[in-house]
Amino acid sequence: MPETITITDDRTGKTVTVPIEGGVFPSSALRELDPNLYCYDPAYLSTASCKSEITYLDGGAGILRYRGYPIEQLAEKSTYLEVAYLLLHGELPTTAELEQWVFDVTHHTFIHENMRKRFVDGFHYDAHPMGMFVSALAALGTFYDDSKEIDDPEARRFQTLRLIAKAPTIAAMCYRFSVGLPFNQPDNDLSYPANFLNMMWKIGEYEVDPILERAMDVLFILHADHEQNCGTTAMRVIGSSQADPYSSAAGAASALYGPLHGGANEAVVRMLTEIGSIDQVPAFIESVKTGEDRLMGFGHRVYKSYDPRATIIKATADDVFTVTGKNPLLDIALALEEVALSDSYFVDRNLYPNVDFYSGLIYQAMGFPVDMFTVLFGIPRMSGWLAHWEESLNDSAQKISRPRQWYDGPDERDYVAITDR
Ligand code: CMC
Numbered sequence: 001m002p003e004t005i006t007i008t009d010d011r012t013g014k015t016v017t018v019p020i021e022g023g024v025f026p027s028s029a030l031r032e033l034d035p036n037l038y039c040y041d042p043a044y045l046s047t048a049s050c051k052s053e054i055t056y057l058d059g060g061a062g063i064l065r066y067r068g069y070p071i072e073q074l075a076e077k078s079t080y081l082e083v084a085y086l087l088l089h090g091e092l093p094t095t096a097e098l099e100q101w102v103f104d105v106t107h108h109t110f111i112h113e114n115m116r117k118r119f120v121d122g123f124h125y126d127a128h129p130m131g132m133f134v135s136a137l138a139a140l141g142t143f144y145d146d147s148k149e150i151d152d153p154e155a156r157r158f159q160t161l162r163l164i165a166k167a168p169t170i171a172a173m174c175y176r177f178s179v180g181l182p183f184n185q186p187d188n189d190l191s192y193p194a195n196f197l198n199m200m201w202k203i204g205e206y207e208v209d210p211i212l213e214r215a216m217d218v219l220f221i222l223h224a225d226h227e228q229n230c231g232t233t234a235m236r237v238i239g240s241s242q243a244d245p246y247s248s249a250a251g252a253a254s255a256l257y258g259p260l261h262g263g264a265n266e267a268v269v270r271m272l273t274e275i276g277s278i279d280q281v282p283a284f285i286e287s288v289k290t291g292e293d294r295l296m297g298f299g300h301r302v303y304k305s306y307d308p309r310a311t312i313i314k315a316t317a318d319d320v321f322t323v324t325g326k327n328p329l330l331d332i333a334l335a336l337e338e339v340a341l342s343d344s345y346f347v348d349r350n351l352y353p354n355v356d357f358y359s360g361l362i363y364q365a366m367g368f369p370v371d372m373f374t375v376l377f378g379i380p381r382m383s384g385w386l387a388h389w390e391e392s393l394n395d396s397a398q399k400i401s402r403p404r405q406w407y408d409g410p411d412e413r414d415y416v417a418i419t420d421r
Pocket of ligand 1 (some may be wrong): 084229260261262263264288293294295296297298299300301302349351354355356
């Protein structure tokens with residue numbers, strides 16, 4: 001069978017044959033037929049916007065791999081910082097490389113005092129931490145002279161280190177401000193997840209529980225990348241204009257903020273709280289089927305089977321609950337999942353739990369307020385965003401992102417004076 005596709009323009013009879021590689025054919029074939037012919041593809045359902053070597057996702061089979069390594073193996077054997085290195089460099093680090101990388105990240109965790117005193121302190125007392133996180137990322141870039149030197153690989157390396165190292169510091173700072181607690185400085189003797197938990201929770205004596213430290217690291221690994229999702233696409237699109245990575249990351253974080261994307265973990269816990277008890281589950285399922293409600297944490301543009309991250313998160317939840325006690329919303333979540341997985345509405349549409357269905361329950365059991373959930377997603381996604389940013393800058397096929405449109409508005413008409421309308 002030839003691995004090609006032939007397209008005929010019936011208006012002119014012109015034909016073009018182009019190769020299919022990896023299930024993709026170049027849309028430039030259309031321009032060969034007619035330079036003014038475009039694909040209409042709202043929400044990019046049929047568009048591959050780039051070539052990427054970072055993350056492989058098979059939505060039908062429920063497979064997720066970073067640089068070829070199955071997510072299950074990384075979640076079991078690796079650490080978030082090692083995974084971040086893998087995403088950015090393409091290979092797992094040697095012992096020496098990992099030591100240097102961990103040292104470098106650990107020694108870039110502090111932020112300029114003005115970020116807290118002038119910038120964060122300017123927010124209203126009940127500002128949403130995710131709104132603060134988004135703005136703080138953009139503001140951070142203004143502290144570095146070299147932030148715009150995106151053509152210099154060494155400058156890019158520094159921005160990458162800074163953003164990965166400072167994301168937890170900014171996140172914890174936003175939380176401590178929102179509850180009126182003094183900010184805890186980073187502690188360079190702690191691991192990446194332990195340092196974050198310490199900055200979040202330390203009041204007087206505080207020691208990070210190793211089970212919670214590991215759970216945080218696993219959650220960071222699971223959220224580190226997910227190929228061309230809405231936030232990562234925003235990162236690439238903004239980066240394509242040669243904006244600095246802080247502004248691009250702020251744009252990516254803004255996309256993540258929405259309830260259909262990273263905001264879903266927050267929406268899941270709000271939904272479970274509203275359902276309130278197991279006996280309300282059937283009524284809620286009915287309201288989803290009539291379109292009145294949406295089952296948050298279910299469904300995915302790419303996964304048409306169980307999200308592999310949800311399986312790992314479910315197991316992580318069991319570990320966390322041994323320390324924190326069971327989240328009372330878990331039983332409602334399990335009942336919802338059981339009903340949904342046997343109901344034809346969900347089965348026919350291939351709607352399964354996604355990464356956000358159980359993650360919020362863990363976060364809540366660990367003491368995080370729901371407002372912080374999407375921030376917890378944004379901290380590790382930073383490494384994925386930056387890996388894609390770096391890849392796109394080195395991709396000679398990329399240019400400034402600039403889709404075309406299908407104009408469907410009025411034809412030319414004359415201006416009408418306001419008195420005549
Ligand atoms: N509850 C009820 N019905 C749903 C749901 C849901 N969660 N998700 C999809 N459907 C229905 C949808 O109404 C449509 O039905 P019909 O064919 O009758 O019109 C069908 O399933 C196909 O859905 P779609 O909206 O065309 O699918 P999509 O690929 O555009 O949307 C999604 C994907 C993730 C936005 C959507 O499934 C959703 O809104 N899920 C809830 C929010 C959520 O959990 N988001 C987190 C996604 S994973 C993490 C991340 O990306 O950050």
